Amino acid sequence: MxxxxxxxxxxxxxxxxxxxxxxxxxxxxxxxxxxxxxxxxxxxxxxxxxxxxxxxxxxxxxxxxxxxxxxxxxxxxxxxxxxxxxxxxxxxxxxxxxxxxxxxxxxxxxxxxxxxxxxxxxxxxxxxxxxxxxxxxxxxxxxxxxxxxxxxxxxxxxxxxxxxxxxxxxxxxxxxxxxxxxxxxxxxxxxxxxxxxxxxxxxxxxxxxxxxxxxxxxxxxxxxxxxxxxxxxxxxxxxxxxxxNQTVDPFQLVHEYLDLAQVSPFAGINFHRVEKAHVVRMLHAPMRQITHTTKSLDPTKLISQCQCISELLNAVVILQEAYKNVPITSKLRNDTWYRRHRVEEDRSIRKEIQRQWLAGGLRLTR
Ligand SMILES: Cc1cc2nc3c(=O)[nH]c(=O)nc-3n(C[C@H](O)[C@H](O)[C@H](O)COP(=O)(O)O)c2cc1C
CATH class of the missing domain: 3.20.20.70 (Aldolase class I)
Structure with a gap:
């Protein structure tokens, strides 16, 4: 020390x-x-x-x-x-x-x-x-x-x-x-x-x-x-x-983040790479699940059209509502941002993800 x-x-x-x-x-x-x-x-x-x-x-x-x-x-x-x-x-x-x-x-x-x-x-x-x-x-x-x-x-x-x-x-x-x-x-x-x-x-x-x-x-x-x-x-x-070591709802975390971002003196300086990227990463799993279960909404398009933090906030509210209607069976456990490149390492995890993807009618996108 x-x-x-x-x-x-x-x-x-x-x-x-x-x-x-x-x-x-x-x-x-x-x-x-x-x-x-x-x-x-x-x-x-x-x-x-x-x-x-x-x-x-x-x-x-x-x-x-x-x-x-x-x-x-x-x-x-x-x-x-x-x-x-x-x-x-x-x-x-x-x-x-x-x-x-x-x-x-x-x-x-x-x-x-x-x-x-x-x-x-x-x-x-x-x-x-x-x-x-x-x-x-x-x-x-x-x-x-x-x-x-x-x-x-x-x-x-x-x-x-x-x-x-x-x-x-x-x-x-x-x-x-x-x-x-x-x-x-x-x-x-x-x-x-x-x-x-x-x-x-x-x-x-x-x-x-x-x-x-x-x-x-x-x-x-x-x-x-x-x-x-x-x-x-x-x-x-x-x-x-x-x-x-707490399980916190990703939407709550996004709201907390956007509240902090909105009052940050450095807000929006590089909006598309900073704030927008954070939202996409925090909502990685819910966005994928909405994509594959809610045909009327394209989460990626919705987020990508946002030009400022308040627009992002509105988009998050829309996603949050849509997520309530995602069937519980489609809420994939292992479909995380962290694992998107790492599934190769562990065959059992990869198989489980594939099984869940298939069960939810999802396509392998990465
Ligand atoms: C979006 C992103 C930006 C990163 N930028 C830096 C950086 O500025 N400096 C750095 O030393 N490492 C950077 N890294 C690497 C991480 O600090 C870390 O070493 C690496 O992701 C491995 O940690 P992990 O397994 O927890 O992801 C970056 C990683 C990511 C995902």
Whole structure:
């Protein structure tokens, strides 16, 4: 345990950094339901230091919220220092993104594409350490390839890297237990053994990320990895009450979210990618069920036509009414946003989903 960790209350439940999705209103909702530490979406350091509009729209930390870590992406130590300096007064810490697997990260030379460039990473972290008054953290993926044993692909390289991250003075490390190729439909299962191996050799707090789908997964993950905390991303997007261990109606959560979004100083800045995307993810299952049982209503079309939060609110009310008429047998248990890419892993789950899809007359759309 270090001072940083105890200063922020030794969090166990962490909301992940998510581009367009871990914004202020959503963070507030997740904190209401138990999130103890939140991250901003990844901010591009170079754009952040050069464009004041980007800065004012994306630095959305409010004084009334709990501990929030600002995550940056980039590869230039000086730019990253300049960016971090700009958030020193509001952030609990600054985080270096070493996990983004997207083609844009390859092009921009950041995220997971830096994982094997230890010198660059260490330069960034050392500069941060020397010049910032706040702690620094990193979020990594497991390094891909490099091992003969598929279970330990790149694990040795990852262990060498984390030693250097700790030596460079970071105060906490998030480990997403997947490698760069495990993305989209190839997401697959996160490797908790790898996270355990990393946790075992470090003395700083480790946040485990990956395979947290429901509340019970949290204790399983903490036990398997020995990590200090768990981070959720895709599952909490669908169920922002994940950390509370309560079953909350998705429509209630959407209403709570839209109420928070409406009064947020950052409301509607990127409406189609932020607020609208949240509603679609939280209502993933009900929308699919309405689609396949209520021929007179197309939920996707209804939502996609909305141009502002109040229109979205009206659309949600229409969906809520329609959902009351969906037969109980069509309310699919396993048809979740989290599992849409993960059904391949578990044949029994996939079979069950297919059985339910067929029983409800549904088509396989993903
Ligand atoms: C919509 C979305 C946006 C994301 N944006 C970021 C980001 O900005 N920074 C980051 O480090 N990871 C980002 N991620 C990855 C997540 O933080 C997390 O590592 C990954 O989804 C695995 O966690 P999960 O299994 O709980 O989904 C994003 C994921 C999603 C679904």
């Amino acid at each position: 270090n001072l940083f960790w105890s200063d922020i209350g030794c969090p166990k439940y962490v909301l992940s950094p998510m581009v367009d999705q871990s914004e202020y209103a959503f963070r507030q909702l997740c904190r209401r339901y138990g999130a103890e530490l939140c991250y901003t979406p990844m901010l591009h350091a170079k754009v952040f230091v050069s464009e004041t509009t980007y800065q004012s729209q994306h630095l959305d930390i409010m004084p009334d919220e709990g501990p929030t870590i600002v995550q940056f992406a980039g590869d230039d130590p000086k730019t990253l220092l300049e960016a971090a300096k700009l958030v020193e007064n509001v952030a609990a810490a600054v985080d270096l993104n070493l996990g983004c697997p997207q083609p844009i990260a390859r092009k921009g030379h950041y995220g997971s594409f830096l994982l094997r460039e230890t010198d660059t990473i260490v330069n960034i972290l050392q500069l941060w350490k020397q010049h910032l008054s706040i702690p620094t953290t990193c979020k990594i993926r497991i390094i891909d390839k490099g091992g003969v044993d598929p279970q330990s692909r790149g694990l040795q390289a990852t262990l060498r890297l984390v030693d250097q991250l700790e030596a460079a003075g970071i105060s906490a490390l998030t480990v997403h237990g997947r490698n760069r190729t495990m993305n989209g439909k190839k997401t697959g299962k996160a490797d908790w053994d790898a996270i355990a191996a990393i946790k075992q050799r470090l003395s700083i707090p480790v946040i485990a990320n990956g395979n947290i789908e429901c509340f019970d997964d949290i204790s399983r993950c903490l036990q398997a990895t020995g990590a200090d905390a768990v981070m959720s991303s895709e599952a909490i997007l669908e169920n922002p009450a994940l950390f509370s």
